[in-house]
Amino acid sequence: MPKHEAYISSASNPRVKEWAKLTERKYREREGKFLLEGIHLVKEALLAEWPLLYVVYDAGFGVPEELAAWAEDGTEGPGVSGGASWVPVSPEVIAKCSQAETPQPVFAVAEKRPLAADKLFDAEAGLVAVLDGVQDPGNVGTIVRSAAACGATAVVLGKGTADLYNAKTLRATMGALFHVPVVEADLAELLPEARERGMAVVGTSLQAARSCYDFDFRRGVWLAFGSEGGGLSDAVSSLVEENVIIPMTGRAESLNVAMAATVLLFEAQRQRMG
Template structure:
């Protein structure tokens, strides 16, 4: 490795304290940076061209082989640290072999209003695992963006970041004010679609082919009253078994894949020839 490597061994080092502080939201907000943990997330961030400021790896384990070439080409600070430092800066019980410090992504609000846009809007979704799964599903179906409304978990919470599995680097994710964004979307001819157990239309009968924002609400209370007043259509996911409901991440995934089916795979089904 031709670039200089900094060695950190003390838990009392000011830089170590500053990195560990990024586990708390107030420090992420103040510095505009967040932590990514593990080989996969570091790999995804670098390949996506994210603004990776610092890479820290476990000195005993060395640089993971999957990242050796990528890091050779990176222009960022490289730090070798002890296991104790890796643990202090990690949000997991088992410290990762490597983590990175990354600048928060800039907002790309225009991505919300692309022609025939498909956007997922989260209204008070609090669970990091649910938010991460929804972002992964939005990424998988090629959605244009995800909006995190107030009351939703912080995108840069370490648990949220881990649960996205790198998808947060693949599409615009905007932390915005729904009281401003939703009326603006309606003004631009975008339909706002929510879910309701009282809805008469199923998600399979709804036409997802036009510009659509899918609104998903809080795990316990659903969409807020203010958001509900702006919804153009509510749909229901039909269930044939005895389950009462799906959690918000599962429901969001079902709806996103129905929108993908209608937009991209709505061809006539060709029957499979049966043996004579």
């Protein structure tokens, strides 16, 4: 049965202070936990049986209807670590733990569940999106969402990339992070290993001669995407086996990194389904 705890009114409550610290990256990394704000993300986490420690809701509104099945009898609940504790709180507590301008009446405290880097090589013909210094949370979240949608093996976040567990990034994933493994890694170490294991490390370039539609994505492929302003770093560029170009018959200088990633991921899916 779900665990229901006593009402918390004060934003100075010690537990609330611990939750609020998770709005900062250093505490998320230290504690191995993060916050999920809003009904949609919390519901997606519950559906995916993600380990949630607490589901915290505004007592004035009650448990949102969309989450009631988990709170009432747990028959559809996560069944992970005994399930989450459900905690009614005041609006002041919600506001203290929210990073949104208009806080939603529910949030959850979730445990990180990262994939070990060596697990990336379990799939013989894996499809991995590699992000090298992609700084915009919206772009990172969108790429994670596209990777999940096309059945990618994983997403790898290199140094300088926006934090996956930032509230803006999480919102942009629309819950997709629960459906595709995400790894934080040193690309200078990981990409050489990928190449040694027979994976093709592929980048994009406006100067490339080969169209992405002429590339064989049916083998193991790691797609590398660089920062919005500078593209791939020199260190990662030196590890790319081949660059491809996305043909554009209209008038545009280039594509946004999330758009480019989506085009290539779905081209890989199309070939693999053929």
